[in-house]
Amino acid sequence: MALNLEEIARLLEAKGQRQYGREAVSQLAHALQCAQLAEEAGETPETIVAALLHDLGHLLAPERTDETPDAQQQRDDLHQYIALPFLRGLFAPAVLEPMRLHVDAKRYLCAADSGYWDTLSPASKRSLELQGGIYTDEEAQRFLAQPFAAEAVRLRRYDDAAKVPGQRTPALDHFMEIAHSLTGA
Numbered sequence: 346m347a348l349n350l351e352e353i354a355r356l357l358e359a360k361g362q363r364q365y366g367r368e369a370v371s372q373l374a375h376a377l378q379c380a381q382l383a384e385e386a387g388e389t390p391e392t393i394v395a396a397l398l399h400d401l402g403h404l405l406a407p408e409r410t411d412e413t414p415d416a417q418q419q420r421d422d423l424h425q426y427i428a429l430p431f432l433r434g435l436f437a438p439a440v441l442e443p444m445r446l447h448v449d450a451k452r453y454l455c456a457a458d459s460g461y462w463d464t465l466s467p468a469s470k471r472s473l474e475l476q477g478g479i480y481t482d483e484e485a486q487r488f489l490a491q492p493f494a495a496e497a498v499r500l501r502r503y504d505d506a507a508k509v510p511g512q513r514t515p516a517l518d519h520f521m522e523i524a525h526s527l528t529g530a
C-alpha cells in the first residue's frame with residue numbers, strides 16, 4: 346500500500362498528463378504550480394510538498410472511462426483521502442494533514458472570506474456543493490481548531506491560483522529533492 350519517492354515521481358510524470366478536472370492545465374502542471382506558489386510564499390518544506398502532492402489521489406484513482414466528464418462532475422471523488430494511506434509511511438502529519446484538509450479549507454474560506462466564492466472557477470463552485478457546501482460559523486470554528494488547518498487554508502489559496510496555462514515552473518526534480526529531504530530516504 347505504501348509508495349516510495351521514485352514511485353510518486355513516476356506517477357506524477359506518467360498520469361500527470363491527465364487534464365486537471367475542467368481546468369486548462371494538466372495534473373502535473375497544476376501540482377508544480379501549486380508547489381511553486383508555496384515555495385515563493387516562503388512555506389516550510391512540508392507545506393511545499395503538501396502542495397505538490399495535494400491532488401495525488403486523482404492520479405491513484407482509476408480513470409473512469411465509463412463516465413462522461415459531466416457525470417464525473419456529479420459526484421464527490423473524495424480525492425483528498427485517497428493518497429493518504431499510500432504516503433503515511435513516508436511523511437509526517439505536517440505534509441499529510443494540509444493535503445487531507447484542502448477540500449474542507451475551501452468550505453471554510455467560503456464562510457470566512459466574503460469575496461472568496463466569487464473567485465472560484467465554475468468547476469470548483471460545482472464541486473463545492475458536492476463536497477458539502479459552505480461551512481456554518483460553528484463548522485468553520487471546528488475546522489480551524491484542527492492542527493494544520495492554517496496550512497491547509499494557505500495551500501487552498503495556492504491550489505486555486507495554480508491553474509495558469511503555460512506557466513513556467515521549476516522541474517519536478519526540484520520539488521522531489523525537497524520531498525527527499527523530509528523522508529531521509
Ligand SMILES: [Fe+2]
Nearest residue numbers: 375399400504
Ligand atoms: Fe488542486
